[in-house]
Amino acid sequence: MERAKSLRSFLAENWLVLLIAAQPLLDFLAYWNQNSVATSAGYIRLLIMLAIPLYLLVTLKKKKRFILAMGTIGLLCLLHVANSFRVGYIDPFFDIAYLARVAQMPILAVCFIYLIRDERTKRQAVKGIAVAGAITLAGFVAAVLTGTDNCTYGAGLGISGWVIDDNRCANSILFVTLSTFAVCLAVRSEKLLVNISIPAIVTFLLIINGTKACYMGLFALLLAYAAFLLMEKPVLGRRIRWRVLLVLVLLIAISVVVYPYSPRAKMDAFNARLSTARQGEIEAGVAALGYDLSTMTLEEKLNTPEVRQVFEYYYLRYMVGAIPDLFDRFGYEPVFRYFNMSTDVARLIDTRQIKLCYSNLVWQESDSLTRLVGFEVTNLGYSLRDLENDWPAIFYYYGYIGLAFYAAFVLYFLWLVLKRLIRDFKGSFTLLNFCLFICLILQIALAQFSGAILRRPNVSIYMSVVLALIYYQTSAKPAGEALPGEDGL
Numbered sequence: 001m002e003r004a005k006s007l008r009s010f011l012a013e014n015w016l017v018l019l020i021a022a023q024p025l026l027d028f029l030a031y032w033n034q035n036s037v038a039t040s041a042g043y044i045r046l047l048i049m050l051a052i053p054l055y056l057l058v059t060l061k062k063k064k065r066f067i068l069a070m071g072t073i074g075l076l077c078l079l080h081v082a083n084s085f086r087v088g089y090i091d092p093f094f095d096i097a098y099l100a101r102v103a104q105m106p107i108l109a110v111c112f113i114y115l116i117r118d119e120r121t122k123r124q125a126v127k128g129i130a131v132a133g134a135i136t137l138a139g140f141v142a143a144v145l146t147g148t149d150n151c152t153y154g155a156g157l158g159i160s161g162w163v164i165d166d167n168r169c170a171n172s173i174l175f176v177t178l179s180t181f182a183v184c185l186a187v188r189s190e191k192l193l194v195n196i197s198i199p200a201i202v203t204f205l206l207i208i209n210g211t212k213a214c215y216m217g218l219f220a221l222l223l224a225y226a227a228f229l230l231m232e233k234p235v236l237g238r239r240i241r242w243r244v245l246l247v248l249v250l251l252i253a254i255s256v257v258v259y260p261y262s263p264r265a266k267m268d269a270f271n272a273r274l275s276t277a278r279q280g281e282i283e284a285g286v287a288a289l290g291y292d293l294s295t296m297t298l299e300e301k302l303n304t305p306e307v308r309q310v311f312e313y314y315y316l317r318y319m320v321g322a323i324p325d326l327f328d329r330f331g332y333e334p335v336f337r338y339f340n341m342s343t344d345v346a347r348l349i350d351t352r353q354i355k356l357c358y359s360n361l362v363w364q365e366s367d368s369l370t371r372l373v374g375f376e377v378t379n380l381g382y383s384l385r386d387l388e389n390d391w392p393a394i395f396y397y398y399g400y401i402g403l404a405f406y407a408a409f410v411l412y413f414l415w416l417v418l419k420r421l422i423r424d425f426k427g428s429f430t431l432l433n434f435c436l437f438i439c440l441i442l443q444i445a446l447a448q449f450s451g452a453i454l455r456r457p458n459v460s461i462y463m464s465v466v467l468a469l470i471y472y473q474t475s476a477k478p479a480g481e482a483l484p485g486e487d488g489l
Contacts, residue, residue: 014124015124017124017127017128019128020461020462023132023458024136027136028139029041045458049108053107056114060114070107070110073107080402081096081099087367087375091376101457102455104457104464105464106409108465109463109464112125116469116476117472129462129465130182133182136178144159144161149161152168157210157263158209166383167458169211169213172209173443173446174459174462175209177463179217182202186244187241200247203222203251207258210262210266210267213449214264220438222252222255223252225438226248229248236429275346278349283343289310302333314348322355323384323385362379372399374395389447389448390455393451393455394454417433420473432469432473436466437470
């Protein structure tokens with residue numbers, strides 16, 4: 001009896017820690033049963049997304065605003081589904097499952113806003129992220145030591161750990177998110193070993209991953225925390241913590257020095273060689289026919305059969321490997337017009353650009369109502385043509401209304417930060433607030449430049465927690481609860 005009571009007490013005091021800390025364990029589970037049609041981890045995350053709103057719906061005393069928020073999200077989803085039935089659904093099960101993954105971020109963000117309601121639950125959320133980071137690191141080490149790790153791009157081109165292929169881009173954003181909190185804890189610590197070891201481990205992990213998201217995210221977060229340390233003196237009157245600042249600056253310098261030997265540099269060099277070797281092929285082919293491309297307009301190129309034939313030959317060579325049916329479905333002219341008959345091989349062989357082209361051409365075929373709420377994602381197939389960048393994906397899949405809602409939802413929290421800073425800059429200048437702000441900015445940017453944070457539940461849950469913590473720190477936290485300059489951790 002006492003044991004059961006103790007367990008209930010532990011769960012009551014740590015449920016949020018356990019929920020967040022379980023996320024990397026679910027990623028490991030997905031990796032080890034990735035051959036399943038739908039992984040157990042996916043079902044568990046779906047259950048979490050359904051259970052938390054239902055729990056709040058039952059337990060909240062004041063339900064009106066919560067129901068309004070959930071209803072708004074539900075209405076937007078319903079509009080997309082209804083329109084897809086109107087134009088003829090290809091695969092409603094796949095499209096609705098994809099829609100649920102996209103809806104998870106705002107749904108859980110709203111739920112966490114209600115659940116993170118005091119300092120105790122706030123500390124649970126921060127601790128949960130810290131534990132998730134430790135588990136992620138442990139899993140990465142175990143994967144490497146046992147030789148069961150997945151590479152990022154190919155043999156010798158980055159290490160991702162226990163990460164399924166479809167999640168490698170999402171995993172880089174996950175690494176950056178967790179690293180932002182890890183460096184925050186290192187900067188806060190008074191222990192020299194912590195000041196050095198955690199940023200060093202973060203630097204190693206982000207460089208060895210090999211993605212641009214990790215490499216550029218590393219510079220962004222190290223520079224940001226270095227700037228914070230310098231600003232503490234003029235803003236708060238604190239002495240500059242030179243040893244921590246020196247560690248960050250030294251790691252920035254090391255990251256620059258080791259770049260030529262990093263997986264990212266190898267991948268950049270490979271792409272550069274590939275595009276350089278092919279650059280000039282179109283120009284040379286057209287010049288052999290006696291034409292000068294630099295003097296021709298787009299319409300002249302399109303209406304000169306022999307010139308057009310050269311473009312058809314090379315465009316097919318460049319793009320067929322990325323999307324085999326691109327020209328079968330749309331023909332050559334729409335693709336030519338999308339790229340403005342560019343001869344920039346680096347752009348023409350870029351898989352992300354080719355996928356954007358495909359989505360844009362599907363969009364051009366869509367009617368006005370579909371453009372409001374987006375076309376069915378199954379129009380692009382099941383994975384081959386799925387867009388890699390989040391914001392264009394939200395636009396094409398969920399239309400003007402979907403993009404406007406998503407952008408407004410995220411920008412609302414940035415507005416809360418700005419409003420709080422205007423009202424009380426010095427009192428708001430805490431390490432935790434700075435960490436949350438930097439993390440959100442990185443997530444928004446990486447949603448565009450990397451992708452998958454808004455459409456991958458294993459990563460978007462962290463964005464939900466960050467948004468809820470921002471709301472608590474800027475709007476829900478009782479006035480005068482923390483002294484000016486406290487880090488809030």
